[in-house]
Amino acid sequence: MTHDPLLRITDLAIDYPAGRRRWTPAVRGVSLHVEPGELVALVGESGSGKTTLVQGALGLLPPVARRRSGSIAYSGVEVTGWNDKRMARVRGNYVGFIPQDPNTSLNPTKRIGHQVIEAVRFNAPRPGTAADYRAAALESLRTAGLQDAERVFQQFPHELSGGMKQRALIAIALAGHPKIIVADEPTSALDVTVQKVILDHLAGLRERLGIGILLVTHDLGVALERADRILVMRAGEIVEHGPVRQILDQPTDDYTRRLLAASPAQHHGRLRDNTSATGLVALEARALSKSYKHVHALKTADLVVRKGTTHAIVGESGAGKSTLAGILAGFTTADSGTVHVGATELTALNRRELRTIRRDLQFVFQNPYTSLDPRFTVRRLVEEPLRAFGVPIEGRAAELLKAVALDESYLNRLPGQLSGGQRQRVAIARALALNPGILVLDEAVSALDVSVQAQILQLLVDLQAESGLSYVFVTHDLGVVRLIADDVTVMKDGAVVETGPVEEVFHAPQHDYTRRLLDAIPGRDLRSTR
Amino acid sequence: MLRYVALKTGRAAFVVWAAFTLTFVLLFVLPANPVDLLFDPTELNTVPPEVREQVADNYGFNKPVLLQYADRLGHALTGDFGSSVQSGRPVASAILDVLPETLLLSAGALVLAVLAAVGIALVATSTRRAWVRNVVEALPSGAVSVPVFLSGILILQVFSFKLGWFPAFGDDGPRSIVLPLITLAIPVAGPIAQLLVRSFATEFHSGYVTTSWAKGATRGGIILRDVLRNASLPALTIAGITFGNLIAGSVITETVFARKGIGRLTQNAINTLDVPLVQGIVVFVAVSFALINLFVDLIYPLLDPRMRAVVEAQK
Amino acid sequence: RGGSSAEASDDGTPVRGGTLQFALIDYQRSPDPQWGTNYAESLIGNNITDKLTWQDPDTGEITPWLAQSWEYNKELTQFTFHLRKDVTFSDGTPFDAAVVKANFDQYVHGDQKLGINPNGASLLPGYLGTDTPDQYTAVVRFAKPLASFLQASSFTANAQPGFLSLSTLKLSSAERADPKKIIGTGPFVYESWEQQVKTVLVKRAGYHWAPASIKHQGEAYLDRIVFNTIPEASVRTGSLVSGTIDATLDVGTTDEKPLADKGFTIISRGVSGTSIFFNFNSQLFPTNDIAVRKAIQLGWDRDAITKTVLTDSYSVATSVLAPSVSGYADYSGSVLKYDPEQAKALLDAAGWVPGPDGIRAKDGKRLTVKLLGISNLVVNKPAYESVQQDLTKIGIDLQLSVVPIPDYTAQVAKAKTDWNITAANRSRNDPAVLNLAYGPQLGNASFLTADSTGIDVAEVSATLGKLELTLDPAERKAAAKAAQDLLLEKYALVSPIYNPAQVIAHADYVHGIIFDAQSRNHFVDAWKSDGK
């Protein structure tokens, strides 16, 4: 018993149906184990089967999935094939789970406190009083790093920020005093500062409580910095595993090497020197302000984008980055202030004129899962702007796909048949279709794993070199900023706190907040440890 | 919050006024003359014209249309809908007379329908057997495909005439309302169940349910504690809309079970072109529709905290 | 036919007491008996009020009731009634000539202030007033001869002249919604009235003036009658079989036999007045062609309707008058028979040539006949459909619109220009009903005008008008025969279809339900063997 790991998965294989009596394997014979007090990171590209594997471990697979082989044991107790009733005794009180998306993972109509109390109650060794449960729940919220636990206890999910919700979910996972926590990308939706807090917290819990953690992530930086051991997953298989040092020093698998090479932290300069930069102004915003009913989202912000350069906008969640980008791209109207594209004042245009200017000004959305019409094929998606302006379309779709490193075979697919990275590439191809001069990208690569992210960043930089494009690039990842940006603007609470060339800002941050952002970059120390 | 209430109340008032006016127009479009309908149709040609005049005068049907409208609207505002052309009874008392029965029947049927719909949704969500789910999911469309009068008559044949468990007609005692309630609830349950089955399925596969699983909750617990409430919220709106139609729409159930009610009153009033009575009923139904939807609008934020935020924002 | 009290009383001595649970299809919209056009209204009104006279349902003879005797002038414009002196209203006030006058005045003129309509204006055309030479003599005067008034004084159908107390007459229409305030002289009084659902009557203590000819002495036997409104035929039948009710009116035709087999008694009486008729529009193509009208009379199979649609309680029409109306004559041997060959010959002769689909045409115009009917009687639709099938075979395209009463009423207003046939019936047990319905100055159901092709309108007016000018039985009979000859044979203005009936099914322990001359029911003589 004492020799058994907290979790041991042996030769697990899981399939999804792909039509009549045909199955596609999502996980193919994976084995792994997690020891007490150990943090194991599971990294891999989007669609490699990480979530499926984790779901399999907890017995939370969707009904359509089928476990073909393998076994799961917690501290030596075989739970493979247990029904929900028996698994209920394992979940929560032996293994805690932190889901990927904090926004949908809390019941919107119940107070946070209630949701934590449930977790306490289900897993209490013996029935307690309401007061006991309440105390335990508050305790759990505090443990999860919510200082103001009493207040959060009374609040509803929609009243919390993403980071707070994620911590509430951690509190729920901790409430049953599990021996092991499985966390499925617990921070990928959060900005770096919050991400750091949460990861620090998980690490602290491991040390203080001696629990085991299985951390799923697509961010190699995070894995290298935090984990004891790393498992690299690709196409449903573990292609590499071992202690961090070993992975870092002697990666045996090609894919791991590519992952390592693609990590933004591995670079200190721009991906490619900017040869197309000019002194001309492509886009200029003056004194932009915007308020929503309660929030002052933007407070007299200024921004100047030089022609042929990349201007990055960084800042924590809610800083007003998307609001600013939306105004620049003509989606949102500012309460006051002006935007000039070349000589035209954007803010003064009517709907028809705005349409014309879009030939030159394109936008890429943060989330590739929602920005493509699910009913359109890739071909129709890419051709849509061409049709809108009556531009000849012969052969353009294939050309554009090639530009984003996709081959023609994708033309007839629907977005649902593409991985996240592929979708984002389609979105970028679409934005490039009209040969715009300016491209506004709102966190266009944040949801992607590093290898795909690297591909896309390379593409952007190459395009810029070829055709002198200007980019406005919204991101919360300073590592990415260093890779592609010429200038950077740091925002906080709707105001610009710092702006200037990347080197200047990074080497000599003027503002305290900028310094905090820089500190929070994961994998920052990798170079020095190497 | 006050603004929210005022806004919703204003809308409700508009709906009632518009319903009143529209009905007035509709009744004037009808090819029949309300005076004619006071006489035996086979004797119509025999009625002397001066008698017809006199009757028309009695009810003000000789006045210009706009004047009649203004007159009725003015009186309606003070709550006076005049007297039924047919029976001479004050419209208000004719409606109030049948109101309790109608409310009991419609509200009861709605409650029963909602319970049945929730039951169907619960079974469809909680069963792990595909065939059970298939059968249960076919129930809503089955429910809307059997005419009410047929199901009513068949239910009567079995439970009243054959088994003698319930009385066949009349409205004395709680036992007499059981069969009408069931009959009326069946078709109402269909669309609600259909909606619930869908939203139960959606909610059951949502992220927070996964969280609950991970907490160690059981299937039953999840359905009761998480899914039921969240998935039922949309049904509230539908139930509100349905209730308005139930009030006047229960005519067939009332007819089959020989109960008194607004449905039969409506049918009769339209059939005999009893203008004041029809107008009174329409206003009454519109008011109850508006009230119920106002009620739904007002309690929705209490049940769904996300709505509360929206309401607060409108302050 | 006309089964009534006679056979039921044979079972033994009547038992007093008990409640009769009775079912019918309609409900009373108001408890005011002088108002109302449906069966429930007249039926219940008949049991709480009395009339001046009683018409014998079997002979059609007018016999004494509240009036002991009467005489009239030669011109038939003045009728003198000598009233019984021992009649009181249920509130104790006496029934006398002043009451008769007050009732007739309001009945004919209405009262605009009280919101009372002139309910009796069409029954008593030309009413001038009532004189009261003494407390128990009432003289009713008319502007022109009205032979049918004597029958009208016994009238028991729609908007009947049943007497209400002076206090009741002072009530507004709204106040008359309170049944307790409706005071009559009848054998029963209101206990309660629940709109749409039921009316409950209880026995009037001290009643002893039932019409002599029904041979009932004293108060009613039953303590109470509950008139339950049950719109659905199957529910009425089911309730009777399961014992919830004791008797039901409006028995569905298909239920008669099964009920009789189960031991229930079926009693019925044909509705007196006209049969259900197809009135032809003599103005409108193609029914302006007498050949078409005659072909329709001959063109449908009476046996088929008898076999499939009608029961023993109903009968195929053999004249425009129902057999129970005095003056009725039988035309089943002449024009009212099924003779498709003759019908075809008539049409051929008139130049109607069969087209490719079998429907005839003349001068390029199809022989399409549009019929407007009422859907209130279950038998109507299938009966008309049966006629329709037969007429198709001889090349006539009969198009049916069988609609509810209000829509019928709306369409009747446009009948002159839109409809070839209107199908309905009129219930009044007097041959003068023909004058009312077809008289060119009155109902003019065939839309006769001075230039109607081939029809002498003056002749029609004179022949029908005679019915109001005499009360001599022999002369009336002759006048009625002449009227029927004209309508059916000479001008073929109507094709009677069937004789409607009122049918009651009751349990074997119920006795003594009477049908009156208008086929409404009286319960003064009714009793239950168990007295419960």
Place this chain on the structure above:
Amino acid sequence: MITRRLQQPVLLLAWLVVLVVIGWAVAPQLFTSYSPYAGDTAASFAPPSAEHWFGTDRLGRDLFARSVYGAHTTLTATLLAVVIAFGIGTAVGLIAGFSGGIADTAIMRVVDVFLAIPSLLLAMVVVSVLGYSTNNIALAVGVSSIASFARVMRAQVLSVVHQDYVRAAYGLGVGRIGVMLRHVVPNSLSSVVALAALEVGTAVLAVASLGFLGYGAPPPQPEWGLLVAEGRDYVAVHPWASILPGVALAVVVIATHRISTSFRKEHSR
């Protein structure tokens, strides 16, 4: 896609039912040798048998033949009702949800008024004014359902309009009409389509209910709702006259609904 849909036996059955009924409507003479109009007076109210599958009615007409021939009237009417409710309701909901602001408020108030007026009243008025025919009844039924379709469609449009791909389309320079037709409409329709399937049942039933209240199609035209409504008077003695057409009706509605659900699942993949 079709082949996959046909793999489930229930779905196969549903398709079969619907195809057969469409066959009835198109070529009724292929399915029965009896005339729906000519009756055999000797066989009045014959019970179901090998000769008369559904029995006969009062006039001795074969009820199966009347059901088969009635399919045409009923299906046309149903189609009409659904097309009106679906077509107009969807368009109104689309315009309201898509344009927002005052237009939205105005349209939705009108919709509220229609919901507040008893649909029975609406239906009876339409039939009385336009005349008695199954198509006019269907028209009435369709009109009174417009409001609920509009509501559902609007809610759906509102949720789609704020999706990123709609904003993205604007960003690409697509005009408003283009965005509406190419993105908003196709992505909003699924719920409304589900409602339309239920409306098929509702429409037939409403026709039957109006028949029950005396507002039926003119005889001798056979029509399902009317067959059921008129047969009900004989339910105790000759139950098949009402129940068999009723069962046929229910089977068709359930089948239609089953098929529409399968479409919805297909799309949500």
